[in-house]
Amino acid sequence: MTDMISENQTAEHTDLFSKFDPLIKMRTDLLSTGVTDPFGLVMERVISxxxxxxxxxxxxLLGTYNYMGMTFDPDVIAAGKQALDDFGSGTTGSRVLNGTYSPHKAVEQALCDFYDMKHAMVFSTGYQANLGIISTIAGKGDYIVLDIDSHASIWDGCKMGDAEVVPFKHNDIEAMEKRLRRIPEGAGKLVVLEGVYSMLGDIAPLKEMIAVAKKYGAMVLVDEAHSMGFIGEHGRGVAEAQGCLEDVDFVIGTFSKSVGTVGGFCVSNHPKFEVMRLVCRPYVFTASLPPSVVATACTSIRKLMDAGEKRAHLWENSKTLHKGLTDAGFQLGTTEPQSAIxxxxxxxxxxxxxxxxALLHEGLYVNLARPPATPANMTLLRCSLCAEHSAEQVQQxxxxxxxxxxxxxxLG
Incomplete structure (x- = not known):
């Protein structure tokens, strides 16, 4: 009995926050130098x-992921205001109960039209889209083969689903094939890739990777969060640009980047996809997005279908900034511009x-990305260009x- 009390006392005094001590020290040491907290910036007013x-x-602003500049589009704002008047501020329920309003169906139809696919499923965040889809389709006994630089939401979806997780070296086709070759015959296989990797802004060789995945009978999920709306002839992402979109089983995306609001989605042509609405826990057990949010998303997505000029201007911005920073002597994450990052x-x-x-004092906001979130423990200043940046702003x-x-x- 005494031993049990002693053990309980020890447990009561264990500090569950002690695992974060290295991060706390890193932040304390950084702020002790007198630098402004780079992770606590407040925007008092957003002008554009x-x-x-x-x-x-x-x-x-050069760190907002607002790639297509849709956040202040007058049609998008008007749609949100109208939905707020027509449907109120929220649904207070799950999509499978009372949380499906006509704007939710409308945005899912807009996604089907945008991607020319049969099924679309909207989540409350992009993180939840990866968490829900990956954890539901790949479970115990299945295998997930994924790029080691995959987003946190992808890793968390793998962990939640309890599948065997097999990572491979970033963008390495040969390494991916080696992993697939070792998976037992007959096992369920899912290959997870991203179109644009958000830290360095580099793109994946999707066409070659998807061909290898199909050779071994794997299904393919591609996260196009950072390419949707911008890359590809119709803005459908890297898979469209490389001519392999029809070979992708699941496309994951988000509304919080090019679409300019918040939410996540998955589109697919799989004939059994609709069952996901009944078995995907992060979808079933989460309140649905407010109708004003999905109304803005729907309007934005339909406008992005006809945004060729904006896409062309964003590419010019990317090329100009990449060359300007390279010529100035900075080391960049890619040798040539591959995305808006x-x-x-x-x-x-x-x-x-x-x-x-120093950039903030100049009047410029960028993202400071630090280990362990970055590849190879790099510290990065991550710039996210917008189609609304003028040529003059890029020179500034x-x-x-x-x-x-x-x-x-x-600089030297």
């Missing part, structure tokens, strides 16, 4: 898709934070980077 008031000054590699976290703050940005880099001794 590319400009906000931060710390009392007008700031160019351009990552600038920093020497270490301390100087990365100093550079981030190059100048801001150059001055900040010289001020903190990152």
């Amino acid at each position: 898709p590319t400009v906000a008031m931060c710390n009392g000054r007008e700031t160019i 351009i990552s600038v590699i920093m020497p270490d976290l301390e100087r990365g934070a100093a550079m981030w703050e 940005i190059i100048g801001m980077f150059t001055r900040a880099g010289e001020a903190v001794n990152i």
